[in-house]
Amino acid sequence: MAERIAVIDFETTGMSPAQGARPTEVGVAMIEGGVIVARYQSLMNAGAWVPPFIEQLTGISNAMLRGAPPVAQVMAEVADFVGDAPLLAHNAAFDMKFWDAELGLLGRRRTRDFACSLLLSRRLLPEAPSHKLGSLNSWAGLPGTGQAHRALADAEMAANLTLHLQQLLWARHEIRADHGYLCALQKLSAAKVRGLLRLDA
């Protein structure tokens, strides 16, 4: 049976929960067998104020959040949706902080590692001019997924990028890169991965 990976993206009110930032929207694209097989997206009301810069970036306004379901309800739903699937995000350090902080408020804990498509693409696509999610997807010729900086559109972009990286590893190196392999690969230095996979050749 093919492995499922839950590709996650948060929109938030700021850079870090340690600074008081809270999520405003979460999206999940579940990949399995080389395709996206399930999706989750919801706005959420955490009672936090959305600064004008963030509102302009994401299109998510304070007015939209006033009518959104409460954060605890959404986080419980999305945690149940993800279940015991391993996790992945683009710049996972960012999304992992919010995932862990919000689950912690519910008295729940993450049980699986996060893989990171930013670290993986820096290692496997060093020739890309930019490793921003949208730029990478355009550069790699991957399909558009909707409005950038909305949670599900970005989660689907990261999912498509991950599938592209898995296909690249298989086509060039005959490596079936499951989540465990991706996590191991991203922990090696970029230089070591280049040597291991002969990316400089």
Added chain:
DNA sequence: TGCCAGGCCCTCTTTAGGGCCTT
């Protein structure tokens, strides 16, 4: 008062600094 992340990677490096990436 003023400021506020943090981890990764490259290089004019390693006794460090700056850019990238996420909102």
